[in-house]
Amino acid sequence: MYITVIAFQQMHGNKPLVLDGIIKLIKEPKNKYDTEAIACEMRHFGKIGYVANSTNTVIKGCMSSGRVFDKITDEYFAKIKFTKDNIAIAKILDSDEYIEEVENPESDVHYLLEQPQ
Template sequence: MKKVYFTVTGTRHYYGQSFIEAGMTVSLVKDKENEHDREAIQVELPGLGKIGYVANSPYTVRGESYSAGRLYDKFKKKAQGTVRYVLDDALLCTIWIKG
């Protein structure tokens, strides 16, 4: 198993991210009904629901973190990740994948 980083964007379209802290667990859920992105992965917080999406554009992916396209085939339907850094307009999280 290897730990990789991924970027969460779009939080401002839902609840914002002022309450999100490093160490929180997030759920990754494939959004197979997304008509704009076939590899869309929504990010959820338990008890709250969708808070954003895994970034899938070279303009929104931060540093060397994985895009949704790179993560999409690494898990079946759902996976768990951990918030590591809260940035001004994104979250940097980790997930363990086979590899």
């Protein structure tokens, strides 16, 4: 599954959206603007934005946060595959890809896990 990530406008030239960057996806069911909101966090940056959920912002071929919301756990991971400005297309990691990331001691997954393995 692919998603569109809309990042906040970055200050001071910091650009968290880099190819193969790991994004932690966190459901926000109590978000006052969207009960299907999925926040995105990255190592060194914290919260960088949200998974797109509007027909105006979801890139063709990607799933909206509303379509992904019930398919993932409260915390999940994705890997950036394409970027342009403050928008990225990320692939949600399947179980084999997640295990591969966990087995890699250099992976940012280790810094983003609530309960490190």
